[in-house]
Amino acid sequence: MNNPEETSYDRDIPSQRWGLVSLVALILTLVGLAAWEWQMRRIGLFAGDLNNVPAAWAVERRKLMHPDPNAIAVVGASRILFDLNLDIFEEKTGIRPVQLALGGTNARPYLQDMGDNEAFNGLLIVGITPGSFFREPRQRNFGRLEHFRDQSPAQRSGHLIGRFLEGYFAFIDRGYALFNIIERNDWPERRDIDGPYLDVWKIASHSADRYTYMWPRLEHDAYLVDHAQRVWSNGMSKPRPQPEDLVSKVIDAAVKNVQDIRARGGEVTFVRLPSSGEYIEMETEKYPREKIWDELLQQTGSFGVHFADYPQLKDLDPPEWSHLYRDDADTFTREYARILLDELEWFRDRQP
């Protein structure tokens, strides 16, 4: 091995007109960022639309560290995340739910987390999206739990600073980060490859407490709605093989989690949210109600709300087959809260 050259004790400083250099850099940076902010606002981003990052989930999860028999937590996939207006739910029931649902995930690790959480003795609302609940969870589905458990002090403070900045700058949005914009063009692809064009683009906006609703631009942009449908359709066309006994295993595990929560005085209720188009066709065919939904409620002995059973819910029509318009989500939440207040025993002693 040859000797690396010795480094000098004091570093060389390039001979430059550093005052001028830094002035040019400062002005151009400010101009560039202002232009970028203007462009991002023009395409529909807005200040205060918060990133749905793991640290935000951890903040909510920490709210369930101490027993509270009046606590309500929500787990599930994106439908319960989009379709439940936390403000309206709180207005109707007097309790603000802790929103732990996550888009694109399997809710089961989070149902189990609540089952294992000795401090949780409130009501757990489990949003059922059949295609994601009845499949094997992927490793990435555990990411938020891992972040919650391992979060460092620096990550916590970084999240607080990020939240502050997101309140002022629209461009801080992971959906429109530089490489997402570059990569999500419709590039010609090699065979069998789903490029980043078929990733899920920005479809949601988030405010404090992870209150989530459909991104306003999606409500009047046919191209984005069409793109979302293409993504869902592509995903449905490539189902991952699942074990034959998966449904019974999933239900058995859910029964155990529900029993654990009830043993502490808590309760669990399930909700099946509206879907339409190719989604409802696929779900009706692959996840027949009597084998999935009815069986889940019966085995767990739980009360559940299926949108198709309620006239006021069954006609709600998700524009991209999976999530409701914001106004429809408000309607859904009002009706759902009323159904729970009327029919779920847990609420009897807690009427607002």
Added chain:
Amino acid sequence: MLFNSLTFVVFFALVLALHALPVSWTAKKRNLLIASYIFYAAWNPPFVILVWLSTIVDWHVAKAMYTSGVQSRRRLLLTVSVLVNLGLLGFFKYGNFLLENFQAIVSIFGFNYEPAQWSIILPVGISFYTFQTMAYSLDVYLKRSKPAESFLDFALFVTFFPQLVAGPIVRPTHLIPQFATPRKATRDQLLWGLGMVTLGLFMKIVIADGALASTADLVYGEAEQIATLDAWLGTLAFSGQIFCDFAGYSTTAIGVALCLGFSLPNNFRFPYAAIGFSDFWRRWHISLSSWLRDYLYIPLGGNRKGNVRTYVNLLLTMLIGGLWHGASWTFVVWGGLHGLYLAVERWILARWGNAEIGKKTLVRIFLALLTYFLVNITWVFFRAQDFATAWRILSSMLFFGSGDKVLVPTVQIIEVSVVIVGLIMTHWLMRDRTLESVVSKLPPWLLGTVWAALIWMVIVTQGSADSFIYFQF
């Protein structure tokens, strides 16, 4: 705390402000020491105790060694220092690895040993600061330097936050004297330091994480045999990612220290323009390769004990260098391959080193590309999580087991190609230059524009504060 995090931006602004206060030099050093402990504790507070342990042991051991005239006592004291530092490293980094290998060995003899599962968190940067403090004890033992006169200076040497968790591994003779007298960055040092911080963050956030990481992760996360093109794309992407990640950290660290008025040594010098492997190791992770040279290779005898011993020493040094990176046999193979390359190169140079043909530009370019090709072969073992993955990727790259599964989307092929070609050309053009000399020659308006472009890209890339790869080592 990560450099590429909002927490660090606020932290660094506060540290700079504190360092500019009109207080005594000792007060400023105390501020820096406290800031350094906060920097480390912001990841996992209890592990600061390990830094304290290493600091206190080496401080007392070095003092005692220096005052003792009895060789056996000095040797005993050195052993204490080495045992404490390597003990920390061994327990936290290699505990599971040793246990797994012990299990495997006893199972060969028919014993089924099932120990309780350990759940050991690897303290971030432990390999860096233990090597740095060991260098201090070794230097005092070998009478290369005196112990530090001030405990505050020594504690700051161990803990100085810009280079605490991922280097450069600084020698005591380089850093401790800088703490002895008041230092304050001049305006030009501060601005150039901020420029280096920008460059380092650009390399990490935009190039390593933004442009390359997804391709490397995609290819090395695939369980099936993939096509040759995809295997190469994944490995080339990783070659760029690891360079920009690690050199990005070092550049940021140097810039941060410079803003405070301190000098840290270069850790990289355009390594992908290296012609041969001794040249590569003069350009890649310079502070580790020089540490291994001074504290391992030379004490083993270096090249002073004949040809065979030289080759053995080379191989041994690189094997240990490989193991330093991680508790896995794949890292040992990575180090072993580099040791083998160095040995073969030495053998060739001894016979044909002065051949005129080696001085022609085209031949030099060919040799540089050959070096880069062989370095990429070693990266397969460095990146793969196990030998099965390494073998799958390698067999696809070298055409003897190529599958037909394609993975990498078009846009990522373009990104990897553009970045890697750009990276290699930049390294080649900068091979015999320094960054400082090139920056000196740029017109101010152009330099300002480039600087603004880097800052803009760092911000709009919106990095997700991913850890630096070398934090795990």
